[in-house]
Amino acid sequence: MSVSIRDVAQKAGVSLGTVSNVFNRPDAVAPSTLKKVQKAVADLGFVPNASARTLRAGKTRVLGLVVPDISNPFFTDLSKGVNDAVLAAGYVVILCNTDESSEKEDKYLDVLVAQNVQGVLITPARDSYSNLKAIADRGIGLTLVDRSAIGLEACSVGVDDAQGGALALQHLYELGHRDIMLLTGATNIPQVAEREKGIKAAIADMPASKRPHLTTVRVDAMSTYGAQEVLEKYLKDKKLDFTAIICGNDLVALGAIRTLRAKGYDVPTDVSVIGYDDIDFAQSATVPLTSIAQPKYQLGFAAAELAIAECENPGKHTHQRIEFQPQLIVRGSTGPVSKKSKGA
Amino acid sequence: MSVSIRDVAQKAGVSLGTVSNVFNRPDAVAPSTLKKVQKAVADLGFVPNASARTLRAGKTRVLGLVVPDISNPFFTDLSKGVNDAVLAAGYVVILCNTDESSEKEDKYLDVLVAQNVQGVLITPARDSYSNLKAIADRGIGLTLVDRSAIGLEACSVGVDDAQGGALALQHLYELGHRDIMLLTGATNIPQVAEREKGIKAAIADMPASKRPHLTTVRVDAMSTYGAQEVLEKYLKDKKLDFTAIICGNDLVALGAIRTLRAKGYDVPTDVSVIGYDDIDFAQSATVPLTSIAQPKYQLGFAAAELAIAECENPGKHTHQRIEFQPQLIVRGSTGPVSKKSKGA
DNA sequence: CTGAAAGCGCTTACAG
DNA sequence: CTGAAAGCGCTTACAG
Numbered sequence: 001m002s003v004s005i006r007d008v009a010q011k012a013g014v015s016l017g018t019v020s021n022v023f024n025r026p027d028a029v030a031p032s033t034l035k036k037v038q039k040a041v042a043d044l045g046f047v048p049n050a051s052a053r054t055l056r057a058g059k060t061r062v063l064g065l066v067v068p069d070i071s072n073p074f075f076t077d078l079s080k081g082v083n084d085a086v087l088a089a090g091y092v093v094i095l096c097n098t099d100e101s102s103e104k105e106d107k108y109l110d111v112l113v114a115q116n117v118q119g120v121l122i123t124p125a126r127d128s129y130s131n132l133k134a135i136a137d138r139g140i141g142l143t144l145v146d147r148s149a150i151g152l153e154a155c156s157v158g159v160d161d162a163q164g165g166a167l168a169l170q171h172l173y174e175l176g177h178r179d180i181m182l183l184t185g186a187t188n189i190p191q192v193a194e195r196e197k198g199i200k201a202a203i204a205d206m207p208a209s210k211r212p213h214l215t216t217v218r219v220d221a222m223s224t225y226g227a228q229e230v231l232e233k234y235l236k237d238k239k240l241d242f243t244a245i246i247c248g249n250d251l252v253a254l255g256a257i258r259t260l261r262a263k264g265y266d267v268p269t270d271v272s273v274i275g276y277d278d279i280d281f282a283q284s285a286t287v288p289l290t291s292i293a294q295p296k297y298q299l300g301f302a303a304a305e306l307a308i309a310e311c312e313n314p315g316k317h318t319h320q321r322i323e324f325q326p327q328l329i330v331r332g333s334t335g336p337v338s339k340k341s342k343g344a
Numbered sequence: 345m346s347v348s349i350r351d352v353a354q355k356a357g358v359s360l361g362t363v364s365n366v367f368n369r370p371d372a373v374a375p376s377t378l379k380k381v382q383k384a385v386a387d388l389g390f391v392p393n394a395s396a397r398t399l400r401a402g403k404t405r406v407l408g409l410v411v412p413d414i415s416n417p418f419f420t421d422l423s424k425g426v427n428d429a430v431l432a433a434g435y436v437v438i439l440c441n442t443d444e445s446s447e448k449e450d451k452y453l454d455v456l457v458a459q460n461v462q463g464v465l466i467t468p469a470r471d472s473y474s475n476l477k478a479i480a481d482r483g484i485g486l487t488l489v490d491r492s493a494i495g496l497e498a499c500s501v502g503v504d505d506a507q508g509g510a511l512a513l514q515h516l517y518e519l520g521h522r523d524i525m526l527l528t529g530a531t532n533i534p535q536v537a538e539r540e541k542g543i544k545a546a547i548a549d550m551p552a553s554k555r556p557h558l559t560t561v562r563v564d565a566m567s568t569y570g571a572q573e574v575l576e577k578y579l580k581d582k583k584l585d586f587t588a589i590i591c592g593n594d595l596v597a598l599g600a601i602r603t604l605r606a607k608g609y610d611v612p613t614d615v616s617v618i619g620y621d622d623i624d625f626a627q628s629a630t631v632p633l634t635s636i637a638q639p640k641y642q643l644g645f646a647a648a649e650l651a652i653a654e655c656e657n658p659g660k661h662t663h664q665r666i667e668f669q670p671q672l673i674v675r676g677s678t679g680p681v682s683k684k685s686k687g688a
Numbered sequence: 689c690t691g692a693a694a695g696c697g698c699t700t701a702c703a704g
Numbered sequence: 705c706t707g708a709a710a711g712c713g714c715t716t717a718c719a720g
Contacts, residue, residue, distance in 0.1 A: 006697080018706060021700095021705090024699070030705055048698075049458075049698070050460055051697080055393070055696090056700080071420045071421060095439040114393075116394055116395055281625045286630070350714095360692085361690070361692080362689090362690060368715070368716090398714090399713080400714050400715045400716080402696075
């Protein structure tokens with residue numbers, strides 16, 4: 001149905017191999033021949049058949065990106081980064097959304113093997129990486145995204161969550177806050193645990209006399225309602241015993257702000273609130289939210305670059321881990337501790 | 345590097361063709377042979393090489409999905425629908441994010457041609473479809489998403505925006521509202537124009553004596569701030585002359601609610617507010633938002649099904665358009681018109 | 689029901 | 705610098 005290299009060769013009056021050379025080693029072709037062939041290519045609208053090319057050369061220039069939930073903006077932005085890196089390098093990416101299901105993940109992995117992808121970028125849905133080893137054994141490059149590559153021969157990219165926690169704490173500390181609530185989720189969520197660790201480490205690093213006091217309160221669900229419920233209960237028959245809250249994520253922060261305002265406390269005059277994730281809505285909220293942003297796009301871009309580097313140089317590629325730093329985004333929900341609340 | 349069909353044939357003690365038949369026409373293989381081959385396949389971990397398969401059979405079972413902005417939840421959910429449909433059918437999809445750029449779109453289209461995709465699902469970045477004709481001419485199936493296929497031999501899927509507007513109006517009408525503000529964007533946005541048309545048509549359909557009165561107010565930016573600014577100005581030295589607002593989207597609705605509450609009006613007691621899009625945050629808002637939702641997932645699923653149908657049956661496929669109905673999601677921001685506000 | 693053979697479109701040594 | 709030839713891994717009539 002389509003134009004083949006044979007048609008181009010005929011039209012340009014050269015052999016098959018010469019046309020191929022024009023695409024793969026243009027330096028090895030005489031300039032006049034090059035021009036002739038390029039004209040024929042343009043005239044016929046020839047695009048080399050990737051399947052044939054792959055079959056012969058063994059390289060597909062196709063990558064697979066496997067994510068647990070593409071509706072999560074984290075993965076959406078990440079996937080944009082992957083796509084941009086990949087497009088620049090002449091690669092293509094097959095996106096696989098596992099919906100956090102191991103079965104779907106396995107299925108997609110098979111699909112990717114069948115498609116002869118040269119590399120797989122993945123945020124695994126489960127802790128066990130057994131299904132990934134099969135991929136690596138097939139010689140397919142593996143890049144772990146937002147996970148570490150423990151026990152795997154693979155590159156990985158991630159964000160320094162401990163640092164994210166520390167950033168939040170330091171920001172509040174610099175604003176003068178010394179009584180801080182940590183309103184977060186269960187410790188079995190790795191990210192939650194890691195950030196908490198970062199907060200505590202930052203506190204431990206301070207001179208004992210100046211260390212802020214941290215009260216940890218856990219919500220069942222890291223949602224607006226989950227936060228409201230818990231915080232309302234906490235404030236029930238107690239006076240405010242903190243001047244700032246570090247929240248597990250932005251939804252929790254929004255819920256906290258709502259509760260505080262309902263109780264007649266102003267944010268940030270009475271209480272500063274800091275979120276995590278920097279979701280899209282953070283800047284449109286009633287009180288624009290100070291938050292910790294993750295370099296999602298860069299994460300994807302870097303992961304794709306690692307994967308492509310491995311594809312281009314499978315022999316002497318050394319695996320590496322790239323860890324990005326989260327970023328503090330200051331908006332209206334945090335401010336200096338006021339004399340009023342300090343006194344309270 | 346990999347296990348080939350030849351290895352399987354050898355291990356199972358059958359010929360090449362028989363192994364192929366096991367994959368492509370299992371009915372034509374004797375049960376005992378089938379089992380022998382399947383065992384060999386499992387033992388060796390054989391996965392057929394898609395490139396070779398494609399090259400020979402001419403079918404790649406690969407689709408391209410080209411969207412202007414994957415960070416927009418509309419396209420994210422849509423892409424989930426596409427992926428699920430595609431996975432079920434044993435296809436694979438290459439996701440292309442054009443960032444609304446025509447150049448990127450053209451580049452991706454070339455990439456997709458080179459990858460031998462069998463079909464392209466696209467929400468074009470520009471109005472002219474000239475670059476799409478080239479795709480169609482190559483025999484690649486084309487499916488327009490959230491656009492009509494005027495001037496193209498192609499299937500298309502979309503949402504009935506006029507109906508969306510009508511739904512919003514009718515909901516408020518049934519709650520007794522007769523003085524309604526339409527707070528929306530510029531009419532050169534097709535979706536805005538179409539919804540407005542639907543609202544007006546719905547009003548025109550009512551008996552003249554009962555027709556609600558519609559005041560249209562336009563915002564520069566369909567954002568929270570854009571809405572606040574315009575509405576504050578409108579309410580400056582005027583009493584409330586409406587009991588409900590239909591908003592251009594959910595962000596506008598959130599801004600409207602904020603302004604109303606700041607002025608001391610309760611939502612929905614004094615004023616009902618309805619949004620559009622049903623963004624994720626709509627249900628977590630201070631006043632959970634009544635909104636018009638679009639069947640994004642279904643849109644993608646249906647588009648993929650159309651595309652696959654065309655791939656499977658390129659000869660006698662008739663192009664069709666599938667138009668989905670938007671859906672009213674009732675939450676707390678709308679309620680019956682109160683006697684108080686009615687009297688005002 | 690099974691096997692031998694041709695060929696999909698390209699790349700890559702290799703000889704000239 | 706150019707061309708003829710082999711072969712990547714599979715599918716598909718075709719003969720048996």
